[in-house]
Amino acid sequence: MSESDEYRANSYFGSLIETMLSLFMSISDGVSWENVISPLLHISPVWGILYTFYVSFIYFAVLNVLTAVFCQTAIESAQNDHATAIHSIMAHKESHLEKIRILFSELGDERSDVITYAMLERKMMAPETQRYFESLGLEIWDVWTFFKLLDHDQDGNVHLEQFLEGCLRLRGQASSVDVARLIHDQTWLISTQGSFQSFVETELRSLRQELRTSKAASPGPSRSPNRA
Template identity: 30%
Template sequence: LNVINAIFVNDAMESTRTDHDLRMQGELEETKLMLERLTDIFEKMEMESSDSCSGEISDEAFVEQVEREEMKMQFALLGLHYTDGVNFFRLLDIDANNSVGIDQFVMGCLRLKGGALLIDNNILLEDTKSLVLSTSRELTKAIDNLGKHLQSVQERLGEIDRDNQDKTCDRQSRRSSRRSQRLVS
């Protein structure tokens, strides 16, 4: 009975290992096919754009290309769904130079593969990052203004303190001179 169980477990483990290897091979082939399709799409977009032969596609040319129904269908067949070309471009343009090269395009699309939900989450992430940067700049300005006002208040307090010291010195000086006059008289 133990021998039969051992044979059964061994066969199950081998079949699992083979199944895992087959899945890995399938995913590798799917990724290779997707790389080829994305490269073809990029080259087609580059040829049809005014930036032809530069190796990059500008933001305007990209948005113009991906807003076409034919292009939306090609991306949908690859499992990439987007709501608008501008946000799609923003997610791919990681160096923020207003253009994407083939590497940025292909790697960005592979990163975003997984449906509209993932792209929408990435758009939210980008919007949040932009909001944080904007808030940070505004806070820095507010802190700078507060620092200037604080410095102005300190300067005024210093002037008031000097005026009070001068008045105190004047009073003491007058008292001393009165005493001196009394003593002399």
């Protein structure tokens, strides 16, 4: 063994602590592989193969698995931390409700405590109203659609409770319940429209048949005799 390899052997493998430190530095870029494996190859190629297997196993198996476990645990902890989520919602709920109440008083009629489509359309162009919606995280592109989403009972008026509930629901992301309800409504609508179309087609076919029968049964136009 050359003097340099003998120095490396004594430096990296002189004791158990130094050997463990050398192995740790090998997987954490603390030392080059060439410096550590060189004295091992001079002793026996078997030690070089074992050292290469150790580094490969730690890199591609242990470290990747540990990283995946920590990441998955952090993701599940963030998703399932209901207490933190509820605390955050309750901490900001009153502020959002207060902003919505202020917006309702700006848009609606305080005497009737309702807002109509005409009021909403008239106030939507005001910069103050747009800033209110932006502060709530709402982007209103279609006033009519927005009003219809708030007016659940379809009486043409949006009460304070409907406005608060609608803005809070539209502000957040769609939940599984909302998606399921949308799928149910769409299925019901498709089924109803299909039945209605079948009924209309049957009635039109029957009406067409009756018209043909009446036309065939009716006598032709009579001609008046020619006058001399």
